[in-house]
Structures are given as structure tokens and as C-alpha cells.
Amino acid sequence: MIEIPTKIANLRLKNPTILASGIMDEDAGSMIRIFKSGAGAIVTKSIGLKPREGYPNPSVIELECGLLNAMGLPNPGIEEFKSEVIKLKKSKVTVIGSIFGSNSKEFTVLGTKMQDAGVNALELNMSCPHAKGYGLEIGSDQKIVEKITTNVKSSVSIPVFVKISPNLTDIPKIAQSAEKGGADAIVAINTVKAMKIDIETQRPILSNKIGGYSGKAIKPIGIRCVYEIYKKVNIPIIGVGGINTGEDAIEYMMAGASAVQIGSAIYSRDIYVFEKICKEIKNWMKTNNYKKIDELIGVANL
Ligand SMILES: Cc1cc2nc3c(=O)[nH]c(=O)nc-3n(C[C@H](O)[C@H](O)[C@H](O)COP(=O)(O)O)c2cc1C
Numbered sequence: 001m002i003e004i005p006t007k008i009a010n011l012r013l014k015n016p017t018i019l020a021s022g023i024m025d026e027d028a029g030s031m032i033r034i035f036k037s038g039a040g041a042i043v044t045k046s047i048g049l050k051p052r053e054g055y056p057n058p059s060v061i062e063l064e065c066g067l068l069n070a071m072g073l074p075n076p077g078i079e080e081f082k083s084e085v086i087k088l089k090k091s092k093v094t095v096i097g098s099i100f101g102s103n104s105k106e107f108t109v110l111g112t113k114m115q116d117a118g119v120n121a122l123e124l125n126m127s128c129p130h131a132k133g134y135g136l137e138i139g140s141d142q143k144i145v146e147k148i149t150t151n152v153k154s155s156v157s158i159p160v161f162v163k164i165s166p167n168l169t170d171i172p173k174i175a176q177s178a179e180k181g182g183a184d185a186i187v188a189i190n191t192v193k194a195m196k197i198d199i200e201t202q203r204p205i206l207s208n209k210i211g212g213y214s215g216k217a218i219k220p221i222g223i224r225c226v227y228e229i230y231k232k233v234n235i236p237i238i239g240v241g242g243i244n245t246g247e248d249a250i251e252y253m254m255a256g257a258s259a260v261q262i263g264s265a266i267y268s269r270d271i272y273v274f275e276k277i278c279k280e281i282k283n284w285m286k287t288n289n290y291k292k293i294d295e296l297i298g299v300a301n302l
Helices: 028-036 078-090 104-117 144-156 172-179 216-232 244-254 273-287
Strands: 006-010 011-013 018-020 040-045 059-063 065-070 097-101 119-127 159-164 185-188 191-193 211-214 237-240 257-262
Touching: 006 257, 011 018, 018 028, 018 273, 028 040, 028 078, 065 216, 078 104, 097 104, 104 119, 104 144, 119 144, 144 159, 144 172, 159 172, 172 185, 172 216, 185 216, 211 216, 216 237, 216 244, 237 244, 244 257, 244 273, 257 273
Parallel strands: 018 040, 018 257, 040 097, 097 119, 119 159, 159 185, 185 237, 237 257
Antiparallel strands: 006 011, 059 065, 065 211, 191 211
16 A cells, blocks of 8 residues: 555545545445555545435546546435445545535534534535535535635634636635635545537437536636635645646646545446556656655646
């Protein structure tokens, strides 16, 4: 197991690679496997107050340079999911509970329940590009983002991260609202709004028509967002979007990220991608005479 000690707020990780929300993180078994195979922490699937079926298939398709999904936030609801968190804690997994809601009260109730179940930190998903009434609809409003963050922060004692969307005109402003509300870190980015049309049937392929694009193609977008946010906030940023290699992770760090999340690369590489990326980061640092990842954070951001 590769150790690259990393600290985000008061959350200590054995390395800076974290499993992104929504990929192989619905049940404790797969999350334990991924943690044991080298991830520094795991973010759970986004969980709401009540069970949700999500959208009918097709809900995920593979495109040339990534995945297009409109899952519709399927999840078992917090009461059912608590038992998965308890299993994760028994296996000593560092776990970040992702939650979504339609208003501040829902986020606060969910945050408290996740904390009681034992998560190490919370990630507030205010950036889903395709679930009506959730995600972007609240995450694009500065006042709402600040209010939700303030209320969750005052109800829990664990670190609170806010995950924001690339589908906004002024991304740093939303990050600043989260910071004003007391967020301990910003997570950027969620998927990029996109569509695929089948030219034979002449219809969008996804049942929801519009989805979110992830994987290699979105890395330059994520890098730009992290770069812009880094200039405007004083809290750590966790970079996510299209990371497949150690070099990709280093690029995010140079833009301003203190840690990274990895999702789609599990499909293009495999579940050992965390260990591989850590090895690639270490090798690059050794070749280039860096001792700590702190020395890389934001260096491209003059
Ligand atoms: C199938 C799928 C489901 C996802 N579900 C969630 C989710 O429930 N909550 C969330 O915050 N992000 C979700 N995401 C977004 C990822 O966490 C991540 O922000 C995005 O995929 C970009 O990272 P990547 O290019 O490494 O996959 C999902 C992504 C995919 C591909």
C-alpha cells in the first residue's frame, strides 16, 4: 500500500486518491474492496431522505472519451443506507457520506443521520446535472448554497465538503458562497451536461435525454474550474473529472487541488487504479525532486 499522507480539513488520508461518488459505492462490499485496493478514502453514492428508483435504462452509455449518465440519483434512502456505513466503519474505511436534498432542512437531517452512522466527513451534492428539484437547481444559487452549507455545518462536527458543478456561468462565486457558509473544502467538478443522439432512431439515447459526461474528455474542464476556484477561496479543493493517471492527478494539484477523486477511470483501468495512480505520482515526484505533494499544490496558479 502506497503512503502519501494527505490532510483535508482535519481529515487525514493515507494518500490523496479518493473514490468519486456514484461509482461502485452503493454497498459496503465494493467500497471495502476499493478502499483495500488502495484508495485514500471513499465517497458514497449520493443518498437522499427516501428511496429513489432513478431513471429507466438506458441510464449510462459509453462514448468515445468517457461515460454519459443520467442515473437520476437512485439510492436506497438514508435509513436503509446507514447499515452500509456501519459495515464500512467496522472495516475501518475512511468514508465521506455524499448527500442530496431539495432544501436546507433535508440536507441538515441527512447530514446528522450520516454523522450518526459514523462517516468521517460529508459531501453535499449540489451539482447533479439531471435530477429535477435537486442538484444544479439549488447549486446554481449563491444564497441557497451558503444557507445549506451554514445549516449543515452548524448541525454536525465532522468536515463538510461542497461539490459544485461545471455547468455554471460563475463557478468561483458558488465556491465562495460555500466557503462563506463554512465549508471545509470544495469538490470540483461534477459531470458536464451533455447528450448523445442515435442517428438511426433520431432520438436521444438516454431515457432522460440529457445526462452528465465524465471521464477523459472532461479533464481540461475540471482543471480550468479548479484553477479558477483556487484563485478565489482559501479552503482546500478536491479535484475530480477525467483523472486516469498520476500525471492527471499532478496536473489537478498544480491547478490547486489538495487531493483528487477518481470515478470513470475504474472502468477504463480497473479498481486498482488508486494504487497505480499513487505509484505514478510517487515516481513523478521522485524524478522531479519533490518530497511532499504540498509543494505541488497551486504551482501553476500564479
Ligand atoms: C455513473 C455515474 C454516477 C454518478 N453519480 C453521482 C452521484 O450520485 N453523486 C455525485 O455527486 N456525483 C456522481 N457522479 C459524478 C462523479 O462523482 C464525478 O464527479 C464525475 O464522474 C467526474 O469524475 P470522473 O471523470 O473521474 O468520473 C456520477 C458519475 C457517474 C459516471
